[in-house]
Amino acid sequence: MIYGRRLAFAVLAAGLAAGQAAAQDFDKVDISTTDLGNGLYMMEGAGGNLGVSVGDDGVFLIDDQYAPLSEKIQAAIGALTDKPVVYVLNTHWHGDHTGGNENFGKAGAVIVAHDNVRTRMSVDQVMEALGRTVPASPDAALPVITFSQNVTFHFNGQAVQATHLSNAHTDGDAVIKFKEGNVVHTGDIYFNGLFPFIDFTSGGNIEGMIEAQNKILDMADDDTKIIPGHGPLATKVDLTSTRDKLISVRDAIKPLVEQGLSVDEIVAQKPLSDLNLGWPPSFLDEDQFVRIVVAGLSAQ
Numbered sequence: 026m027i028y029g030r031r032l033a034f035a036v037l038a039a040g041l042a043a044g045q046a047a048a049q050d051f052d053k054v055d056i057s058t059t060d061l062g063n064g065l066y067m068m069e070g071a072g073g074n075l076g077v078s079v080g081d082d083g084v085f086l087i088d089d090q091y092a093p094l095s096e097k098i099q100a101a102i103g104a105l106t107d108k109p110v111v112y113v114l115n116t117h118w119h120g121d122h123t124g125g126n127e128n129f130g131k132a133g134a135v136i137v138a139h140d141n142v143r144t145r146m147s148v149d150q151v152m153e154a155l156g157r158t159v160p161a162s163p164d165a166a167l168p169v170i171t172f173s174q175n176v177t178f179h180f181n182g183q184a185v186q187a188t189h190l191s192n193a194h195t196d197g198d199a200v201i202k203f204k205e206g207n208v209v210h211t212g213d214i215y216f217n218g219l220f221p222f223i224d225f226t227s228g229g230n231i232e233g234m235i236e237a238q239n240k241i242l243d244m245a246d247d248d249t250k251i252i253p254g255h256g257p258l259a260t261k262v263d264l265t266s267t268r269d270k271l272i273s274v275r276d277a278i279k280p281l282v283e284q285g286l287s288v289d290e291i292v293a294q295k296p297l298s299d300l301n302l303g304w305p306p307s308f309l310d311e312d313q314f315v316r317i318v319v320a321g322l323s324a325q
């Protein structure tokens with residue numbers, strides 16, 4: 026089974042490597058800022074969406090994209106406040122969410138994340154779905170405060186609640202809710218409008234994604250502004266739609282895995298063709314997404 030998966034993923038790795046290279050021209054990236062009220066903002070550049078809280082206590086930053094973008098991110102924050110970034114909270118270990126840690130940490134921010142984020146960033150990581158090994162991060166990039174389940178910050182007049190949801194996108198995911206501002210940052214537990222990446226070599230699984238999205242829906246009401254890991258700002262209706270699509274994907278693929286079909290046989294059946302997912306090929310196309318879902322379900 027493992028051998029078969031390796032062969033199958035060589036194809037996927039080639040496609041993703043090309044996409045990655047195209048996305049690395051950071052000179053052309055602009056950081057856009059969306060005001061969510063109550064001193065809270067969403068920022069978009071390249072990599073994972075940022076959540077920002079600005080107020081008397083300083084700046085609370087959720088994720089920090091890639092290292093070459095740190096100056097641009099700091100400039101976008103500087104347009105809102107003269108106060109420093111006090112905390113950076115990583116939603117998970119992936120480099121498009123933690124790449125700026127070293128820069129922001131050296132500038133004085135305290136980096137916070139789930140225990141498994143520090144554990145994974147401390148040693149080389151194999152991302153089988155991308156066909157690459159990510160080298161260990163330098164000490165200066167590692168979270169200095171880690172938590173196992175929950176942590177609450179009392180900052181800028183808000184309770185900022187970080188909750189670990191297990192084995193969804195990875196095994197170190199955190200979702201963050203700004204209670205008074207009614208804003209939730211989901212990290213990569215939620216991709217809005219595109220095929221979601223599920224990092225099965227880091228413990229991710231579509232079953233966990235569905236369960237985690239159910240828990241995030243429990244945290245939200247009709248007015249909650251939801252910052253997804255990737256894609257545009259969302260509402261509870263949008264997240265509910267994605268959760269329903271993931272259930273339909275799981276229900277279409279799981280029986281085929283349980284029948285013992287190979288990943289190539291499952292891909293060849295085009296099991297998602299009738300689901301009207303409405304996700305255009307982007308970081309992943311439909312066949313690549315099927316391979317990732319099968320790998321996660323097969324590893325259970």
Ligand SMILES: [Zn+2]
Binds near residue numbers: 117
């Ligand atoms: Zn990710």
